[in-house]
Amino acid sequence: MSKSSQPIDDFARELSRETRDAVLSSVVTRTAGRKAKLEADYKDPDLLRRLAGKVKQHTVEHLDEYLEQAEAALTKNGAKVHFASTAESARETILEILRNKGATRMVKSKSMVTEEIHLNDFLEKQGVECVETDLGEFIIQIDGDTPSHIVQPIIHKNRRQVAESFEKHGLGAYNDDPQTITHRARKHLREKYLQSDAGMTGANFVSAESGRIVIVTNEGNARFGMAANGLHIALVGIEKVVPRDKDLGLFLNLLGRSATAQQLTVYTQFINGPRSKSQPSGPKEMHVVFLDNGRSKVLASKERDILRCIRCGACLNVCPVYRQTSGHGYRAVYGGPVGAVLSPLLAGDDFPKYADLPKASSLCGACHEVCPVNIPIPELLLRLRSRANKEGIKSAGAPPMAPFARMATSPKLWQTAMTASRAMNHLPITMMPIQPLQAWLKIRTLPKWRGGEFRKWMKERGGVNSGGRNE
Amino acid sequence: MSEARDTVMRAVRQALSDLQEKTPLPEYDSEILICAKYREGEVGGWLEFGENFAAVSGRPLTEVGELLVFLKEEGNDSGYCDPSLKERVGTVLEESGLKVHYEYEHDKVDDYTFGITRASGVIAESGTVVLNDEDTVDRLAALAPWVHVAVIENEPIFETIPEAIENLGDSSNVIWVTGPSKTADIEGILIEGVHGPGVQICLKLD
Amino acid sequence: MLMATCLSDVFFADMAKATVEVLESVGCEVIFPEDQTCCGQPAFNSGDFPAAEKVSRYTADVFAGDLPVIVPSGSCAAMHFHGTQLLFEDKQDTGEVESLAGRTWELFDFLVNGLGVKKWEGELNKRIALHHSCHTRGTDTGAAMETLLGSISGIELVKVGTPEQCCGFGGTFSVTFPHLSGEIGQVKLESVLEQSPDLLVSADMSCLMHMGGLAEKQNMDIETRHAVQVLRDVSLASQ
Numbered sequence: 084m085s086k087s088s089q090p091i092d093d094f095a096r097e098l099s100r101e102t103r104d105a106v107l108s109s110v111v112t113r114t115a116g117r118k119a120k121l122e123a124d125y126k127d128p129d130l131l132r133r134l135a136g137k138v139k140q141h142t143v144e145h146l147d148e149y150l151e152q153a154e155a156a157l158t159k160n161g162a163k164v165h166f167a168s169t170a171e172s173a174r175e176t177i178l179e180i181l182r183n184k185g186a187t188r189m190v191k192s193k194s195m196v197t198e199e200i201h202l203n204d205f206l207e208k209q210g211v212e213c214v215e216t217d218l219g220e221f222i223i224q225i226d227g228d229t230p231s232h233i234v235q236p237i238i239h240k241n242r243r244q245v246a247e248s249f250e251k252h253g254l255g256a257y258n259d260d261p262q263t264i265t266h267r268a269r270k271h272l273r274e275k276y277l278q279s280d281a282g283m284t285g286a287n288f289v290s291a292e293s294g295r296i297v298i299v300t301n302e303g304n305a306r307f308g309m310a311a312n313g314l315h316i317a318l319v320g321i322e323k324v325v326p327r328d329k330d331l332g333l334f335l336n337l338l339g340r341s342a343t344a345q346q347l348t349v350y351t352q353f354i355n356g357p358r359s360k361s362q363p364s365g366p367k368e369m370h371v372v373f374l375d376n377g378r379s380k381v382l383a384s385k386e387r388d389i390l391r392c393i394r395c396g397a398c399l400n401v402c403p404v405y406r407q408t409s410g411h412g413y414r415a416v417y418g419g420p421v422g423a424v425l426s427p428l429l430a431g432d433d434f435p436k437y438a439d440l441p442k443a444s445s446l447c448g449a450c451h452e453v454c455p456v457n458i459p460i461p462e463l464l465l466r467l468r469s470r471a472n473k474e475g476i477k478s479a480g481a482p483p484m485a486p487f488a489r490m491a492t493s494p495k496l497w498q499t500a501m502t503a504s505r506a507m508n509h510l511p512i513t514m515m516p517i518q519p520l521q522a523w524l525k526i527r528t529l530p531k532w533r534g535g536e537f538r539k540w541m542k543e544r545g546g547v548n549s550g551g552r553n554e
Numbered sequence: 555m556s557e558a559r560d561t562v563m564r565a566v567r568q569a570l571s572d573l574q575e576k577t578p579l580p581e582y583d584s585e586i587l588i589c590a591k592y593r594e595g596e597v598g599g600w601l602e603f604g605e606n607f608a609a610v611s612g613r614p615l616t617e618v619g620e621l622l623v624f625l626k627e628e629g630n631d632s633g634y635c636d637p638s639l640k641e642r643v644g645t646v647l648e649e650s651g652l653k654v655h656y657e658y659e660h661d662k663v664d665d666y667t668f669g670i671t672r673a674s675g676v677i678a679e680s681g682t683v684v685l686n687d688e689d690t691v692d693r694l695a696a697l698a699p700w701v702h703v704a705v706i707e708n709e710p711i712f713e714t715i716p717e718a719i720e721n722l723g724d725s726s727n728v729i730w731v732t733g734p735s736k737t738a739d740i741e742g743i744l745i746e747g748v749h750g751p752g753v754q755i756c757l758k759l760d
Numbered sequence: 761m762l763m764a765t766c767l768s769d770v771f772f773a774d775m776a777k778a779t780v781e782v783l784e785s786v787g788c789e790v791i792f793p794e795d796q797t798c799c800g801q802p803a804f805n806s807g808d809f810p811a812a813e814k815v816s817r818y819t820a821d822v823f824a825g826d827l828p829v830i831v832p833s834g835s836c837a838a839m840h841f842h843g844t845q846l847l848f849e850d851k852q853d854t855g856e857v858e859s860l861a862g863r864t865w866e867l868f869d870f871l872v873n874g875l876g877v878k879k880w881e882g883e884l885n886k887r888i889a890l891h892h893s894c895h896t897r898g899t900d901t902g903a904a905m906e907t908l909l910g911s912i913s914g915i916e917l918v919k920v921g922t923p924e925q926c927c928g929f930g931g932t933f934s935v936t937f938p939h940l941s942g943e944i945g946q947v948k949l950e951s952v953l954e955q956s957p958d959l960l961v962s963a964d965m966s967c968l969m970h971m972g973g974l975a976e977k978q979n980m981d982i983e984t985r986h987a988v989q990v991l992r993d994v995s996l997a998s999q
Binding site for chain 1: 762764766768769770771772773774776777780789790791792793794795796797798800802803804805806807808809811812814815818822846894895897898922924925926928929930931932933934935936937938939940941942943944947969970972973974976977
């Protein structure tokens, strides 16, 4: 088959059927689970989605105030607060914190934002061992791979591939039983935790009111990272702030259900500072690094609604394009609908590099329908398409629309063209060198061309007038 | 304040400076967050908690005897117990031949097959055990062993998640535990006991 | 007033005729402004907002007045009432566009919720798989279509799996991303065929054209009909 000019289309074409099927069946199951859970638990789940969207939109639009509040509350709780405007500055800040404590062995719990700043590579080069502890992320790390889903990072792998990796990395003879794999990882990572001298996390939410940082995991890995060593560093996107503790209830109820069809994720931590005086285990020192890295630019744009995102992954699960590509098709840390909006925006001056992503959507709107914070993703995609169009970015793959507009505003031209289209019935159209037509016909048939037929019929019935234009 | 802070804050303020209309903070009653299932079939209290805890693979128990039977059946012979629970729990287990340690030694983390610690409350609506730093004798004791037993005596039973949030208090660290540690990372298959306990027990003593 | 849509102009004359006949049978007088062309969605979806604006203003002009405008396509109707909100957000002189948005009805929404037609007389012994087109998400079209088709005796409406899945058409998406589009459609088609329906029915011809075209190319046996054609056929058969 010939390639199209679109990288994501080519990626999907070349993706193995095995991987595609693994991704598809997993996310279809997740989508059904999410829906069933929300509908069983709430009479009107949409009410909560809309409310949560408003709360987060409000927060984003008052981000300066809430960030300052959060900073003050965190400081009062005994945490040290840092800011980083770029990925580089965040990496340096984290390195400095580690160096000050002489820390060289770090355990990490799953965090998209650390992926975003490529923290592991950097720290490893500086002599800090970084061990991913989320099972999926651990497998990604030993494979030298990247996550293909926000919540289920190895959605593109099957158990046989995982078993092979484990064997290759000295984690036991080949065994593809998920239980065995998990227990081997438990044993291996247990040692890493106990030897570590720092724990790195992201954050799901930060309450501006109390400075509480909320981190959720199902595996308990973030908790272990904060029980086995004395230094906690949380890297937090500036958009993670929410106004009040009360709002944590709203977001937690939506996050668990949207991400994994759970009422609550198993381990939900509310961290109010370093460990208590009576507590023998856990961080004596806590650092929070607030990261901008392009977010303030997003905030200045009309696409700022995307900053509401709470990274539940529901839009990936439901997206017909994601279902054919996995996150890897999106060539950036964030895949799926949220990635198609966020990646071009976070890229800053490299916008043209990702301007094709917003085009790679049928605008079906399934993402908007499931979003726990009601982000109008199709609208944001359209805004980005318009921006690409204005900036004349060719890679965005839009066919020229000026001829269409000319025809669609000239009734005579339009009717002539419609009637003339009937000639297509008698032409060898499979041989006509019109690219879109050929792309269509390769895998589909077209109905019979009937241009003008309805107009003629209608005219004979006498129901035709010239509309408002002549009234 | 640092230069980095100023850069970020300036960029954020700049980004918002042209925004004319801002979304107001919606007021809402947290009542709407409560699970409809809970509201309809509400029995409340320990019974409700027990049902919901069991639904997330937790084991609610009300007798030390039940705990003893479970631990023995599962082949646990040596574990840790919060010394303040020695009298009511630890000695009962010891009398039946289990080895119980009252001092948590960090270099023996993997030797304890069970860990008995105090919980700070439970949430009925979600089947959640609440642990805070002040009541938990050692974070590791509630996390590293295969079996974790959270004990409540007169600690509160919060009916709902909003109520539990209102009562987070001023603990430096609160963790809600809703079932055993688990993953579905490999082919979506559910496996319990990843880094934390494979078995979560909540024991209520009168 | 009827906005027949550009696809009816080119391919689906019978669907447009059925729309007229169904509307007349429930007492409407149908006017077809001859100068009508297209809702402007192709340009809008391509990100060419200036081109879309031209077409959209032109169409608002053609359908000026105070009569309801009925569209036998959820997608084109949504362009009028949703798409224009974004397209004209910072624009002046949007009176006619807003007027059209306020008067536009998707056909089934109009029949059931506008006119109050809740029951359709006739009989058809067929298993029907309903495809809810993406652009009718969050609108009353889906329920309206189910109400009317479900009221016809003999019709069995079957539930299709993965209801959230798009048919893969997406306008120019189908030719710019041909592989994705085809595979997305295939997933949908397989969910439909699993139910072995006699008919695949939707309120959007574009989805049906895509799924029908994919199916025919693979010699799969599935007949597609716009929901309004079903209504018309049932009425004809009972006369």
